[in-house]
Amino acid sequence: xxxxxxxxxxxxxxxxxxxxxxxxxxxxxxxxxxxxxxxxxxxxxxxxxxxxxxxxxxxxxxxxxxxxxxxxxxxxxxxxxxxxxxxxxxxxxxxxxxxxxxxxxxxxxxxxxxxxxxxxxxxxxxxxxxxxxxxxxxxxxxxxxxxxxxxxxxxxxxxxxxxxxxxxxxxxxxxxxxxxxxxxxxxxxxxxxxxxxxxxxxxxxxxxxxxxxxxxxxxxxxxxxxxxxxxxxxxxxxxxxxxxxxxxxxxxxxxxxxxxxxxxxxxxxxxxxxxxxxxxxxxxxxxxxxxxxxxxxxxxxxxxxxxxxxxxxxxx
Amino acid sequence: xxxxxxxxxxxxxxxxxxxxxxxxxxxxxxxxxxxxxxxxxxxxxxxxxxxxxxxxxxxxxxxxxxxxxxxxxxxxxxxxxxxxxxxxxxxxxxxxxxxxxxxxxxxxxxxxxxxxxxxxxxxxxxxxxxxxxxxxxxxxxxxxxxxxxxxxxxxxxxxxxxxxxxxxxxxxxxxxxxxxxxxxxxxxxxxxxxxxxxxxxxxxxxxxxxxxxxxxxxxxxxxxxxxxxxxxxxxxxxxxxxxxxxxxxxxxxxxxxxxxxxxxxxx
Numbered sequence: 001x002x003x004x005x006x007x008x009x010x011x012x013x014x015x016x017x018x019x020x021x022x023x024x025x026x027x028x029x030x031x032x033x034x035x036x037x038x039x040x041x042x043x044x045x046x047x048x049x050x051x052x053x054x055x056x057x058x059x060x061x062x063x064x065x066x067x068x069x070x071x072x073x074x075x076x077x078x079x080x081x082x083x084x085x086x087x088x089x090x091x092x093x094x095x096x097x098x099x100x101x102x103x104x105x106x107x108x109x110x111x112x113x114x115x116x117x118x119x120x121x122x123x124x125x126x127x128x129x130x131x132x133x134x135x136x137x138x139x140x141x142x143x144x145x146x147x148x149x150x151x152x153x154x155x156x157x158x159x160x161x162x163x164x165x166x167x168x169x170x171x172x173x174x175x176x177x178x179x180x181x182x183x184x185x186x187x188x189x190x191x192x193x194x195x196x197x198x199x200x201x202x203x204x205x206x207x208x209x210x211x212x213x214x215x216x217x218x219x220x221x222x223x224x225x226x227x228x229x230x231x232x233x234x235x236x237x238x239x240x241x242x243x244x245x246x247x248x249x250x251x252x253x254x255x256x257x258x259x260x261x262x263x264x265x266x267x268x269x270x271x272x273x274x275x276x277x278x279x280x281x282x283x284x285x286x287x288x289x290x291x292x293x294x295x296x297x298x299x300x301x302x303x304x305x306x307x308x309x310x311x312x313x314x315x316x
Numbered sequence: 317x318x319x320x321x322x323x324x325x326x327x328x329x330x331x332x333x334x335x336x337x338x339x340x341x342x343x344x345x346x347x348x349x350x351x352x353x354x355x356x357x358x359x360x361x362x363x364x365x366x367x368x369x370x371x372x373x374x375x376x377x378x379x380x381x382x383x384x385x386x387x388x389x390x391x392x393x394x395x396x397x398x399x400x401x402x403x404x405x406x407x408x409x410x411x412x413x414x415x416x417x418x419x420x421x422x423x424x425x426x427x428x429x430x431x432x433x434x435x436x437x438x439x440x441x442x443x444x445x446x447x448x449x450x451x452x453x454x455x456x457x458x459x460x461x462x463x464x465x466x467x468x469x470x471x472x473x474x475x476x477x478x479x480x481x482x483x484x485x486x487x488x489x490x491x492x493x494x495x496x497x498x499x500x501x502x503x504x505x506x507x508x509x510x511x512x513x514x515x516x517x518x519x520x521x522x523x524x525x526x527x528x529x530x531x532x533x534x535x536x537x538x539x540x541x542x543x544x545x546x547x548x549x550x551x552x553x554x555x556x557x558x559x560x561x562x563x564x565x566x567x568x569x570x571x572x573x574x575x576x577x578x579x580x581x582x583x
Contacts, residue, residue: 193383194430194489198444198496199420202412208447212434289434289476 065260069251070267078247079268085164085236085243086229092169093225097176102206104181115177122174128235131167134158135239164236164243172229179221183214215287223280227273234265244268332395334359334500334531335380340389342375349375351555352389357500357548360529364542364563367552368578373535374427376552377502380533381422382415393422394499420448423493427505429485431477437488438464438473444496456495463491467521483514487521494525501525503534539583543567551575 069075103115122130138154145151187210195205237246244265252261285296297305335357342350350372357363365373378384379391382399391398399415400407410418432440441460445451464470467487469480477485486506493501503522507515519541526532526545536542542549546563551570559566559575567583570576 188430190426190428190430191432194424194426194432195443196383196416197381197419197422197424198492199416199418199448200444201416204447208443209432213432287434 061263062257062260065255065257066263066267069248069257069261069264072251072264074247074251075244075264075268078242078244078265079272081242081247082230082233082244082268083272085161085168085241086226086233088165089168089172089233090226090229092165093172093176093229094222096170096173097180098211100173100177101180101184104177105184119174119177122171123178127167127171127232128238130171131163131236131239134166135160135163137163160236160239160241163239164233164241167239168229168233168236172225175225176222179218179225180214183216183218184210186217187213212287216284219280219284219287223277223283226276226280230272230276231269234269331358333357333392334361334394335363335533336390336392337376338390340376340379340391341387342372342379342384343387349555350379350386353552353555353557355550355557355560357531357533359531361531361547362526362545363531363533364546364549365533365535365552366537366539366542366549366578367558371552372555373552374504377424377504377533377535380500380502381419381424383424393418416448420444420496421499423496423498423501425486425489425493425501425503425506427508429477429482429489429509431485431489431492433477436474436476437469437480440477440488441492441495444492448496460491460495463494464488466494466524467491468517481514482510483517486510486518490518490521490525499531501530501532503532503536505535505537507536507538537582539567539579551578553578 100115100118103111104119106112135158137158141154143151144154144157191209191213192205195209200208233243234245236243237249240246242250248261248265249258252258255261282298285298288296333356335355337353337355340350340353341348353372353376355363365376367373375384379386380393380398385399396418397407398418399410401410401414402408431437432443435443438457438460441463442453442456445456445459446453461470461473464473467490469484469487469491472480472484472488477488480488486509490506506522507518510518515538519538522532522534522541523545534542534546542563548560549563549566550560551558551566551572551574553574559570559572566575567579570579
C-alpha cells in the first residue's frame with residue numbers, strides 16, 4: 001500500500017503553492033472568432049420573450065386576484081390535500097412496489113405470475129378509469145364484507161379520499177414494482193454471494209446488502225414518479241376529492257376569475273414540485289455513499305466555496 | 317519419486333479431515349463440470365488447486381460452501397455433510413436457514429473482492445458478526461479494527477471500497493471473512509484481478525494466516541505461493557483430479573503429460 005501512496009505525491013506538489021503563478025511561456029494573443037449567429041439568436045429569443053410578457057400584460061387578467069387567492073384558506077386546504085393524497089399514494093405505491101418486485105423475482109411461479117398480472121392490469125389501464133371504477137365500486141358490490149373482521153356499506157367506505165388513495169396508490173405500485181425490480185437486478189450477483197458466504201439469510205441479504213445498493217438506481221425514477229404523482233393527483237377531482245385543482249377551480253367558477261385561479265394552482269404546483277426536487281437531491285446524495293470517491297456538493301456548499309475563494313486574500 | 321504423487325486420489329488416513337470429497341459431480345444443465353472429485357484436506361493444511369480455466373477448480377470451491385449444489389457424490393466439511401442431512405438412509409435437502417448456518421464457519425474470498433460498496437472498510441468487516449452472530453457493535457468494531465490492523469489497513473477503516481486499491485480491497489475482504497472466525501478459508505483466485513505490484517501484500521496476509529494454522533483451500537495461479545506455502549496441491553483438468561501431491565513434487569516433477577503441458581505454459 002505504501003507504494004500506491006508514494007506514487008501520488010509528486011503529482012500534487014506543483015501549482016498549489018502560489019495562486020498568482022508565473023507561467024513559463026508567453027500566452028498566445030489571437031483575435032477571437034466573433035460568433036455573430038449567437039448574437040442574432042439571443043436577440044430573437046429575447047424579442048419573443050418580450051412579446052410574450054407584453055401579451056400577458058395586455059391580457060384581461062386580474063393579477064390582483066391571483067395574489068389575493070394564493071393564500072386563500074380554501075386554496076391552502078387544497079394544497080394540503082394534494083400533499084396528503086400524493087404522499088399517502090406514493091407510500092402505498094412504494095410498499096406495493098417492493099412487495100410485487102420481490103414477488104416477481106421470487107422462484108415461486110405463482111407469486112411471480114400474480115405480480116406480473118397486477119403490473120399488467122394497473123399499468124395497462126388509464127389511472128383515470130381506475131379512479132372512476134373505485135369510486136363506483138358500490139354499483140357492483142353493495143357491501144364490503146371481510147367476514148369476521150369488518151362489514152359496511154360500500155358507499156360508506158369508499159369516500160373520495162379512499163377512492164383516490166386506492167386509484168393512485170395501486171396504479172403507482174405497478175410502476176414502482178418495475179422500478180424496484182430494475183434496481184434489485186442492477187446489483188451485482190457477487191454481492192449476494194459474498195453476503196451468503198458470510199452466513200446471512202436471504203432476507204438479511206436483501207435488506208442489508210441488495211436494497212441499499214438498489215436505492216441508487218431506484219431513487220431518481222422514484223423522484224420522477226413523485227413529481228408526476230403531485231400533478232396526476234389533480235385527476236382525483238373526478239372522485240370529488242377537493243385537492244388543489246378542484247379547490248381553485250371551485251373558486252374560479254364562483255368568482256368568474258377562472259384563469260386567475262388556474263394561475264394560482266400552477267404557482268402552487270410549481271412550488272410543490274420544486275421543493276420535492278430539492279429533497280430528491282439530498283436523498284440521492286445520501287445513497288451515493290460509497291459509489292463515488294467524494295459526494296457531490298450541495299448548492300449551499302458550492303455557494304460557500306465560491307464565497308471563500310472571493311474572500312481569500314491574494315498573496316503575492 | 318514420492319509416493320504421494322502417483323495417483324489421482326488424495327485420500328489420507330489418520331485425523332478427521334476438514335474437507336472430504338467423494339466422487340463429487342456437478343452439472344449445469346447439460347454441461348458436466350466436475351466429473352468425480354475425490355480429495356481430502358487435513359486440518360491446518362494449505363491446499364492449493366491449480367489447473368487451466370474451465371477445469372472446475374472454482375466450481376469445486378463454490379460447492380464446498382454450497383454456493384453451488386453438488387449433483388452426485390458426497391462432500392463433508394468438518395465431518396458434516398454439505399447441503400444435505402442424512403436421515404433414515406435418505407438425503408434431505410437443507411433448509412436455506414440451515415445452509416446459511418453452516419456457511420458461518422467457512423470464510424470465502426472472491427476473485428473480484430465483492431466488498432459491499434455502500435459500507436466502509438470497517439463496516440464491511442463488522443457486517444457478518446453483527447448481522448449473523450448478533451454481536452454488539454462495540455465488540456464487533458473492536459475485533460474488526462484488530463483484523464484491519466492485521467492485514468495492514470488500520471488507517472483505512474473509514475474508507476469506502478471505491479477509495480481503496482485492489483490489493484487493499486482484497487485484504488479487507490480477507491479481514492471480513494476472518495471476522496466470522498471460520499475454521500476453513502476458501503480463496504477463489506484471490507490475486508487474479510490485481511495489478512502485479514499489489515499481489516505481494518495479499519499473498520503476505522495469506523502466508524501469515526497459513527503460519528497461524530488456518531485450514532485453507534486456495535485456487536490460484538501463483539505457483540510461487542503454492543510451492544512456498546502449500547502443503548498439498550492438486551492439478552485439475554476437465555473436471556477431474558489429474559495429479560496430486562506435495563507442491564514441490566508436483567511442480568518440479570510432474571508425472572502426467574497434461575500437468576507438464578500446463579506447467580510449461582505458466583511457470
